[in-house]
Amino acid sequence: MLLRHMAVTAVLLGAFAVFGTALVALTENDTRDLIAQNEREALRRKLNEVIPKNEYDNSITTDTVQVVSKPLLGSAKPITVYRARKQGEPVAAVITTVAPDGYTGAITLLVAVRYQDEAIMGVRVIHHRETPGLGDWIDSERSDWIGHFTGHSLSDPNELGWRVTKDGGIFDQFTGATITPRAVVKAVHNSLKYFSAHKDELFQSGVAAKDAAGVDHGTE
Amino acid sequence: MIIAIIALSVLAVAFGLTLGYAAIRFKVEGDPLVDRIDALLPQTQCGQCGFPGCRPYAEAIAGGNADINQCPPGGEATIMALADLLDRDPKPLNPENGQEKSKTVAIIDEMRCIGCTLCIQACPVDAIVGAAKHMHTVIAEECTGCNLCVPPCPVDCIDMAPVKQNILAWKWPYPEQKAAGRTT
Amino acid sequence: MAQNNFATIARDGLWNNNPALVQILGLCPLLAVTNTTINGIGLGVATMMTLVVSNGIISLIRNWVTPEIRLPVFVLVIACIVTVIELAMNAYFHELYNLLGIFIALIVTNCNIIARAESFASRNPLLPALFDGLMMGTGFLLVLVALGAMREMIGSGTLFANAHLMFGESARALTIRLGDYHGMLLAILPPGAFIGLGLLIALKNAIDRRRAERKAVPAVAVAAPEPHTA
Amino acid sequence: MPLTTSTSPHAKGHASVTAVMLQVLLALIPGVAAYVWFFGWGVVINITIAATAAVAAESAMLIIRKRPVRQYLGDCSALVTAVLLGMALPPLSPWWLTVIGVIFAIVVAKQLYGGLGFNPFNPAMVGYVVLLVSFPVEMTSWLPISTFSSYDMSFLETAAFIFGGQLPPGITYDALTEATPLDTLKNNLGQGNTVAEIRAQLGLDDVTSLLLSVIPIFGTIGGKGWEWVNAGFLLGGLWLIYRKIIGWQIPVAMLGAMALISGAFALYDPGHHASPLFHLFSGSVMLGAFFIATDPVTAAASPTGRLVYGAGIGIFVYVIRVWGGYPDSIAFSVLLMNMVVPIIDNHFKPRVFGHGRK
């Protein structure tokens, strides 16, 4: 009795599982490529916000390298750098850097730096938890503040200029919120420093290297 | 895809086996809930709830086939107790079932009673005594005031009288709030 | 309990027994995604589709399942449907899918769906079951939209922001800005969700009471829901 | 000839709700006076706007709910709510900010629960927090104290700003406002400065440095006039305790808890933790301890329960101030402990006469 009952329930449940899974698996089969493509597209759209489409011709979403630099990139975890090339020549690197000292936590940024003159091509915030209405003006959907970085480089302005106005720099803070912009400015500045120090290594595809500062390069 | 199906069906079969086992092994007999609900009902056995007595109503509530607001003799107090037991929101007494009234007790006009025993058959708690062709009496302490004996009486000799107020049973009323200070 | 009267089913789903306003089920997605109207519509439609399909399937299989595996089977069925919908959304509305996050997967545990399966679909034939799913789903969707619109307008001063995620680029024009108003952030923050839904339900109660009073005018005023705290 | 009946006791003391509320308002006067002295007319205007809005909102709700307006308005509890909220807002808040806050406090936090006596959350603090999360910009811009400010606004100028958003010519909003001492402390600690450096940066104003020579503890502890405001509220609070309007348990437990924790941390690492005196005399601590945490409706009922409740508020204030995202947190702490009140009430009952001693 017990065994029979167990068998019946097991078979019933198993049957439903088989049918259900088959259905799901079929759907997955059909949508797999589309989803992968969607994901690539989405990433590319994001990247294109900081680096115009026509500037590069490589498969930027797959031409990546993972690096670690706690002091300059704000995170102890590996950080992805997307490499843009045109006809094989390095054009720019897009660094997913982290500003660890936002008001309510870390802010994740995309910083595109041109290879040639080490100037910024664009910056976007991709993740933040700053106070809505106060710190979230860094979001490009809320204001174009983040666009002001474009064109600046390590030398323009100089070291002292890479601050918010309140601290004597050239970047505005927002009314009632200084900490957030301060964190972002610092993170962008640091990304520039990182790029300038490692730009060649970054573009040596497939080469894993370790430098004195504990920077750990490696392809994915 | 085959892997997917195999993986999941294995999981499901294993699960089904356990459940089948559990279902037999841990069968719960009876429903203790019914007893607990029944204990909260006034046991008037009047049938106003739409069920033939309190216990059937309790079973209906436990089975999800009746709401908790159908017992007029129990009134607000019973509804609240049920809501509390079943963790539901209390609601007002369903007017279709009747209204909460003050307690009554049956009184047989002994002059008119013809001793037909119809009321004895109707009384759910055997609160009426008397032999055939002899006058009947209601044992007041045992009468629940359910009214079931009234309709069968062929000579209309049964009256429902309100339970008499006396000093020993008197209790302080719920404070009425002066209109202005009503805090409801 | 089987009511095969379609009008009743419709009235129940849309108003009298509305899943969100009366049964207070499926709250997680309801509150989590309604900071914009479009999110609400997206999740509402997904939920509705799941409800219809799951009600249908469960009504079909209702005579085969033994009681002890009823719940697991229902859950399994629902999970499969949701996964299919999830994959489809990921494929065709990718950005919306990303915005709604885990709440699409969580349709599986949307208490509405299992509740309808338990209390209606497993006791009724296919057609009423499908219709019930549709109506309950619509009722839920309407509340999602109402709450989403309310929160979005008060909270960020827009309506139908991100419409393009659902209806394509041409729909960008749908987005409405309420002038200079920048919004009272509370509405799009978690507390605003709870309070907003509370106000919606209160509004429904008030309407119901008003109607009941009208109906009851000639007779003695019939009991409006009187709490036990007389 | 039937006589009128009533239930015992037939005699009645003289206490009334109105009298209680009026005494609370009276006790606020020293604090408010200090506030106006240091922060200008904005405070008065805020309170006036708040009071008007509160009376209007309360009357409207009472009419909708068909309650006797005169009687309930006469209890003056709405005024207390309004005054406390009006005082908690930055002195240059635009009028609509105050109005929205008051409406939220009276309508949602109080009347939807049934009005006086039924609200589980402190209405004024609900109003304040709603504003804080909804309009962070407006809510975080404080005036420096008038003696320290670059520009002293007159009554009319203040009113013009509050009602019309017009600043006196040549003055910018940013120049008028600045972070509160708590804010400054928090931000600077975040940047790695030590307490001593920050205090040097805060500086002393004329009045306080004068007084500093007389009463040595004042002037540098809470920063720029704040300690005077706090001292005013402390005075009013002590009077309330003396009048038995409030019990001593909540203020003592709250201030005690804050002093203990901040003392421990200040001893452990004085470089990065401000002294207990700073914590007790900055922000709205005294207002909170004597007037807000003690709101009888939303506080715990029993004496021991009140000790727990007060201590809870003190702990939350310190934790959020030091590690949280908000520079001051009386409002949040009070609301958080309001949530715990029913549980506290269930667990802390006084020992009833004749019951075994625990």
Place this chain on the structure above:
Amino acid sequence: MTEYVLILISTILVNNFVLTKFLGLCPFMGVSRKLETAIGMGLATTFVLTLSSVCSYLADTYLLAPLGLEYLRTITFILVIAAVVQFTEMVIHKTSPVLYQVLGIFLPLITTNCAVLGVALLNVKQEYGFMESAVYGFGASVGFTLVLVLFAAMRERITASDVPLSFRGPPIALITAGLMALAFMGFTGLIRE
């Protein structure tokens, strides 16, 4: 060790599952009329949630990931959860009839608690390891229990209040939950990730 403490504080206070993440709301609203039942529900959920968080982590890492079947997560997780619930019920039934009396009726409800599936899915999303998943699940359920119990106690008090008729019951409960969420916003920034 610190990271576990941080996860705990984060899940219990800062990112409370119910009040900021919107998970597990139906039981939060449905089983909070009475304090005792709320405590029972909280205990049951804590147990199941922690266990299923771990189990679904195991299923994901050792079954789905190696086979490349990530898309079956939802289905697998819900099956695992159902199994865990059933298993818990069996164990409790066998070992402690008293506890079963208290928790028994709540167990089936937990299967459809979003929080349980939510934890499993969030573990994957946040790439948590074994211990982290366990702590995350535990913290989440403690956070759930905490607010559930506080909420139930408040609701008991509110039932006695003179709430306007249209607001009686769910509306005022939701508003109360909203004000609780508001109070919990005070914890914002306590943990900086």
Place this chain on the structure above:
Amino acid sequence: MIGAIRRQLWTFHGGVHPVQHKHVSTQSPIRRPRLPQRIVLPLHQHIGEPAEVVVKVGDHVLKGQMIAHATGYVSAPVHASTSGKVVDIGEAPIPHPSGLSASCIVIEPDGEDRWIEHSPVENYREIAPSALRNIIREAGIVGLGGAGFPSYIKLNPGHHKMVKTLVLNGVECEPFITCDDMLMRERADMIRGGIEIIRHALQAEECLIAIEDNKTAAFESMRKAVAGMDKVEVVQVPTLYPQGSEKQLVRVLTGKEVPRDGLCLNVGVVCVNVGTAAAVHRAIHLGEPLISRIVTITGGAVGQPCNLEVLIGTPMNELLSQCDGDISRIERMIMGGPMMGFALHRSDLPVIKTTNCVLAATVTDLPPARPVMPCIRCGACADACPVNLLPQQLYWHSKTKDLDKVQEYDLFDCIECGACSYVCPSNIPLVQYFRYAKGDIWTREREKEKSELARKRHESRQKRLEREKAEREAKRQQKKSALDATGMAEKGQEEAAAALQRAETRRDAALREAEKRRGEGWQEGTKDDASRTRESERDSN
């Protein structure tokens, strides 16, 4: 106080200081009023079982004759308070908060006021305490401090319990009341006599006589009276309401707390009222049963407030008119004090054994209740409660009729002293809520028992019906087989079918009937007032 060593006193939590109003009724000595036209003697003037009538209508009775005897352990007899004719035995209005009537014996005085033969005890020290107690019982003595508990029970410490202290309660903490005060001033020697007897009965080591410090005359008089007695001390206690409550008083005097559900006896104390002691003296030394007591007649509506020695059963309005009372000015008429007394529904009710005061209050004495506001949880009530309860929580839960919760907050420890209501700024009738809740709990317990009984009877009836049915079935089977045997099965089957048919129609009819009744019968009942008020409240919401 001169020379007296100040005794250490303890305190209890809370308490209030209501305005006293005592001096007005202590200006003149105790008087005797005129013999009334009618004497109404309720059978139930005490705690416990009502007494049982032993006379008939038309009987002539003498003053002090027992006319109703005690039934059961906790009960007390009733005596005729004057000589005359029994004219009625039946329901009559009595002083009770309900305003209801109860069984009474009505006597028409013959004007002679002739005593039954007195049989005083010559030397009480020579008779056994139990015999002494029996005399006290037969004399109908109950506590005169307010509760009316038969005193002889209190004088029986039981086998194991030792009584260390006898406390004489002369505290009289209620405003307006001065009957004990006057008694102590004028009849201290009677109290002394009572003390001796009670001490003897209890074998108590010491005796403390507690008097509040606002009654200095009584204090001095008592000190003089007990001077020279061994281990008897008159103790002055600070004025504080409700210090007269025995548990609080025992705490103040001895520092001991009577445990919950316990009696003073548990801490070795017995507490009696000074009036009770005087009554004991009279019973033993003079052989007079309890037929009169001292009653304070006071209040703004009384021209000459005073204390009267009143025959039990005298209508109160007659007393008022003898003190220049103006009934038309009475706003509320209260038996007892303004804190614990209850309002009377009419002015012609008889004085009973527990009537210590008739307060004919005008609007200025007791202003009408102010409108009730919501509780602001200010805790003033908890601060005032002498039992250290949380009245605000008790109120909250009694208001919602959460009977389990009120008991968790120790409702039954409340002594209904009214201190909480007195201080409440919101004018909430707290005590009434507590009384209501207590009554509700008792009623529900009674109902529970009743419904349990009904269930049992229903079940046994159900079983009986089933058994009968089974028996009938068995009989039918028997018959059938008998028929079968004789080849008449067909007819039997027909018969059975017909019977079944009949049964079915009957059942259908019954069901229809039930249906019909549900449709109409139940709704015609008139709505009672409670539901009507509830509805009107609903409307205005």
